Amino acid sequence: MRASYQWLKEFVDINEDPRQVGTRLTQVGLALEGLETGAGDSIFDLDVATNRPDCLSHLGIAREVSAIYGSELRKPKFELREKTKESKSVFSISIADPDLCGRYCGRYIAGVKIGPSPDWLKARLEALGQRSINNVADATNYVMLELGQPLHAFDADTLEGHQIIVRRAELDETLTTLDGVERRLDPSTLLIADANRGVAIAGVMGGAETEISSGTTNVLLESANFDPLSIRKTSRAVGLTTEASYRFERGCDVEMARYACDRAAALIQQLAGGEIYHGVIDVYPRERKPIALGLRGGRIEGFLGAPVEDAIVERIFKSLGFKIERASDCWTIEAPSHRVDIGCEEDLLEEIARHHGYDKFPLTLPSWKGFGAALPREAEERRLRNILSSLGYTEICTYSFSDEQMERRFRPDIAPVKLQNPMSEDESVLRTSLVPGMIETIRWNQNRGNRDLRLYELSKVYGPHGERRALILGAAGALHAPSVHETERKFGFYDLKGDVEEILTAFDGRTETDTYGLPNYYHRGRVARFGDLALFGELHPEFTEAFKIRHRVYAAEIDVDRLLGVESRKQVQPICRFPAVRRDFSLLLEKGTQYGAVHRMILEAGIPELVRVEPFDRMEAGPFPEKKYSLSISVIYQSTERTLTDAEVESFDQKVLQLLEQRLGAQLRR
Numbered sequence: 001m002r003a004s005y006q007w008l009k010e011f012v013d014i015n016e017d018p019r020q021v022g023t024r025l026t027q028v029g030l031a032l033e034g035l036e037t038g039a040g041d042s043i044f045d046l047d048v049a050t051n052r053p054d055c056l057s058h059l060g061i062a063r064e065v066s067a068i069y070g071s072e073l074r075k076p077k078f079e080l081r082e083k084t085k086e087s088k089s090v091f092s093i094s095i096a097d098p099d100l101c102g103r104y105c106g107r108y109i110a111g112v113k114i115g116p117s118p119d120w121l122k123a124r125l126e127a128l129g130q131r132s133i134n135n136v137a138d139a140t141n142y143v144m145l146e147l148g149q150p151l152h153a154f155d156a157d158t159l160e161g162h163q164i165i166v167r168r169a170e171l172d173e174t175l176t177t178l179d180g181v182e183r184r185l186d187p188s189t190l191l192i193a194d195a196n197r198g199v200a201i202a203g204v205m206g207g208a209e210t211e212i213s214s215g216t217t218n219v220l221l222e223s224a225n226f227d228p229l230s231i232r233k234t235s236r237a238v239g240l241t242t243e244a245s246y247r248f249e250r251g252c253d254v255e256m257a258r259y260a261c262d263r264a265a266a267l268i269q270q271l272a273g274g275e276i277y278h279g280v281i282d283v284y285p286r287e288r289k290p291i292a293l294g295l296r297g298g299r300i301e302g303f304l305g306a307p308v309e310d311a312i313v314e315r316i317f318k319s320l321g322f323k324i325e326r327a328s329d330c331w332t333i334e335a336p337s338h339r340v341d342i343g344c345e346e347d348l349l350e351e352i353a354r355h356h357g358y359d360k361f362p363l364t365l366p367s368w369k370g371f372g373a374a375l376p377r378e379a380e381e382r383r384l385r386n387i388l389s390s391l392g393y394t395e396i397c398t399y400s401f402s403d404e405q406m407e408r409r410f411r412p413d414i415a416p417v418k419l420q421n422p423m424s425e426d427e428s429v430l431r432t433s434l435v436p437g438m439i440e441t442i443r444w445n446q447n448r449g450n451r452d453l454r455l456y457e458l459s460k461v462y463g464p465h466g467e468r469r470a471l472i473l474g475a476a477g478a479l480h481a482p483s484v485h486e487t488e489r490k491f492g493f494y495d496l497k498g499d500v501e502e503i504l505t506a507f508d509g510r511t512e513t514d515t516y517g518l519p520n521y522y523h524r525g526r527v528a529r530f531g532d533l534a535l536f537g538e539l540h541p542e543f544t545e546a547f548k549i550r551h552r553v554y555a556a557e558i559d560v561d562r563l564l565g566v567e568s569r570k571q572v573q574p575i576c577r578f579p580a581v582r583r584d585f586s587l588l589l590e591k592g593t594q595y596g597a598v599h600r601m602i603l604e605a606g607i608p609e610l611v612r613v614e615p616f617d618r619m620e621a622g623p624f625p626e627k628k629y630s631l632s633i634s635v636i637y638q639s640t641e642r643t644l645t646d647a648e649v650e651s652f653d654q655k656v657l658q659l660l661e662q663r664l665g666a667q668l669r670r
Contacts, residue, residue: 002128003061005042007146011062013071018042024068028354030055043127051341053250057148060338067319067355076146078266080276087277091156091220096167098285100190101202103225103254104166105261106281108156110218112136112274121271130243135271136212136219140264141243148338149223149252149260150244152200153268156218158210161195164220166202173198177205183238190230192222203231203248204240219268223261225254254288255337288337295331295348303349305361316355317348380507380564381458384471387506391499393456393473398437400460401427406436410521410543414463430462434472435521435555439539442476443547451551452477454491458560471563473499473536473556476549493526493538496554500536507563522555534558580611580638581649585657586669588628591620593664595631601663602635605655609644612636630669 005018014021022032022044029052034045046061054060059075066073087108095101116122117138125132130141140151156162169175169185175198176182183201185191190202200206203226212219232249235241258280265276301307313331317324323334335342342348353361385395403426407416416429431437434457442453455474460467475491482488518527520540527537536556544553587598595615602613617632624630637644637652660666 001046001048001056001061003044003046003058004124004127005044006040007058007124008062008065010076011059011074012066012069014065014069016069018044021065025061025064027357028064028068030061030064039123039127041127050250053247053252053340054148054338056247056250057144058146060148063319063321067316070315070319073319076263078263080262080266081269082278083275085277087279088281090277091159091162091164091281093164093281093283094166095283095285096165097190100168100227100230101166101224102227102286102288103257103282103284104164105223105257105283106164107221107223107261107265108218108277108281109221109265109268109274110277112217112219112268112272114212114214114216114272117271134212134214136216136268139267139271140221143260143264143267144243144247147256147260147263148247149256150203150247151260151264152206152222152244153212154199154206154210154220154222155212155216156220157216159194159199159220160197163195164222165193165195166224167191167193169198175199175201176208177201177240178208178211179205179240180208183240186237188230189234189237190226201234201238201240202226204235204238204245205242219274221261221265221268223257223264225252225257251340253338253340258282290337291335291342293333293335293342293345293348295333295345297329297331299345300349300352303346304353305364308352308356312356313352316352320351320355322351377564381560383506384503384560384564385458387503388456388473391454391502393454393499396438396441396455396457397459398434398441398457399427400430400462402429402431402436403427404429407432410435410519417462417464432461432463433557434459434461434470435539435557438472438474438555439544439547439549439553442474442553443549446476446549446551452479452481452491469560471558471560473554473558475554476551490552491554493554496536496556497528500530500534500556500558503558504530504533504563532559533562576638576640578639578641578643580636581644583635583637583649583653584616584632585635585653586617586630586632587660588624588667588669589631590665591627591629597664598631598633598660598666601660602656605652605659607637607652607655609637609639609648609652610635611638624669 005021008014016024018035018037022035025044025046026032029049031047032044033047036043036045046055048055055064063073065071087106090108091106093104093106095104114134114136117132117135121138121142122132125138125141128145130145132138136153140153144150168187169189169191171187173185173191174182175185175191185198185201191198192200192202198207199210202224226248228249228251231245235245235249261280268274269276297310300313310326314324317333321336321338325332333348388395401419401423402416404416404418407429411432414432416432418429422428438455438457441455445453453474453476456472458469458471461470473496475496477491478488479491479495480486480489518529518535521543522535523538523540527535529535534556537554539553539555589598599613602610613636614634615631616634617630619630622630635656637649657666657668
């Protein structure tokens with residue numbers, strides 16, 4: 001916001017130089033970003049917070065200055081000379097959508113003479129970055145800079161039906177704005193229209209067909225109040241940001257609309273002549289209800305850290321335009337209409353801190369109230385991260401926003417949650433899977449020369465029924481780079497399987513693989529799962545090539561909520577003092593018979609002394625039929641009560657071999 005030092009002095013007495021005034025304004029939250037001096041004036045460049053639209057005018061800044069110096073605030077003085085003929089007898093105004101337009105004021109001025117503005121007005125506007133247009137348009141811009149209320153002047157004779165209707169645009173309705181661009185509108189756009197067509201985009205820019213020109217003699221002056229969110233969306237949609245939209249989308253003072261309309265009409269009459277018809281056409285469907293808040297005296301010291309005298313508190317609020325009444329140990333404070341940012345007691349306390357001075361409050365820390373508490377499962381997640389780091393994986397963090405088409409490709413069974421206000425089309429939904437983000441990260445690294453990767457991400461995925469924690473491992477390239485000591489070895493399926501087993505074993509998860517319910521983005525024959533805890537394997541080339549990756553990529557998906565929720569089955573047992581007996585068998589099995597089936601059959605023998613079964617050799621061809629293969633296993637027996645006899649061990653062997661022969665057709669290789 002650019003503001004003139006000399007203009008501010010018309011509202012409030014200032015006895016300090018511009019540099020000192022800029023410092024004072026910075027201390028109350030209006031940071032001075034620049035100060036230009038010349039031509040008998042100084043121009044402040046102030047950084048005004050988005051929640052302080054009341055300071056987007058000279059009157060608003062002067063109000064802050066009056067509170068700083070304790071000086072009286074003077075409003076602009078003007079003389080409004082009206083004729084007896086009523087404005088409403090010439091024009092009518094109606095609001096079809098009061099949710100988007102809270103108030104619309106209009107004045108009719110007949111017989112104006114359009115021409116250039118006087119030098120003083122041109123100089124003041126140009127010093128503040130405004131281009132002089134003509135006396136009527138300049139008058140509306142001047143009042144906007146003075147009072148913070150945007151206005152617009154129509155050539156009244158171009159408005160069909162002598163009426164103004166505030167409505168939403170119709171589907172694909174078009175309007176050529178003052179900059180000469182035809183803009184296509186949608187039904188979310190608020191439009192100012194006459195009896196037959198749109199004449200202005202509400203709060204943003206007027207239309208070219210009804211602009212003030214050299215031939216204009218009659219003017220309809222608009223001063224309105226619009227919904228900030230509606231103006232913000234419209235401004236973005238049509239690609240227009242104006243001084244008016246800048247103010248409206250932050251929130252204007254609804255009670256200022258009528259006063260600004262009178263002020264602008266008087267200035268137009270002063271600059272361009274004409275007759276002001278009697279009365280303002282004021283359509284105000286839902287009058288503003290004052291906001292009254294309570295402020296407790298004891299809360300000041302508790303919140304700010306030091307007490308403030310009652311007289312200082314009352315002076316601050318009165319100078320800022322608040323109404324304040326004392327009742328016992330608290331105040332009832334009514335916020336003025338221009339302070340749209342005031343909504344709770346903390347907002348009132350901030351006003352005290354700003355104008356009493358932040359430097360007057362001691363630098364103290366809040367009182368200590370004990371240790372913080374870790375989030376649920378925080379200890380388990382830290383342990384999980386430590387395990388992953390020890391396995392050689394590096395953590396990554398990717399965005400939760402994703403492309404809907406990509407998410408549906410990887411998880412067609414889940415409807416992604418759509419964002420109401422996405423930043424871009426390719427970030428319009430919340431992710432349902434961590435796989436696309438992992439592939440994209442691998443692609444990004446490999447394109448920059450980082451080809452040997454082992455990565456993980458522990459984060460959230462989302463669905464229609466809420467969010468859940470998930471873990472993904474991703475790997476590509478070499479497990480060991482080539483060196484003088486060893487040749488290169490690529491990362492493979494069994495490396496990933498071993499890492500997943502390490503994680504599941506650490507948390508007592510089941511580590512028996514199966515192949516049911518495998519998604520199609522994994523390579524068939526190179527994928528497996530550990531029950532409902534983990535899914536792992538090589539990603540299918542059809543999916544990785546879509547990311548322009550032509551190397552093998554491995555991934556593992558682990559359900560963290562299930563993994564960390566597994567009840568521990570670990571028990572501490574003493575080392576057995578009786579010897580174990582190991583028996584080795586070389587079995588001939590039909591090709592296609594998996595070791596898992598052999599392992600289950602041996603366990604089903606129900607031998608209490610059986611403590612471990614381990615495979616140690618496999619032969620696909622040899623001195624046996626082609627349809628068979630040889631699997632060598634070790635079976636270990638041990639009793640915690642006594643040393644096993646040869647007869648007992650022999651009976652165990654016979655029971656195991658008999659069961660394998662009956663169920664799997666296994667034979668001992670001779």
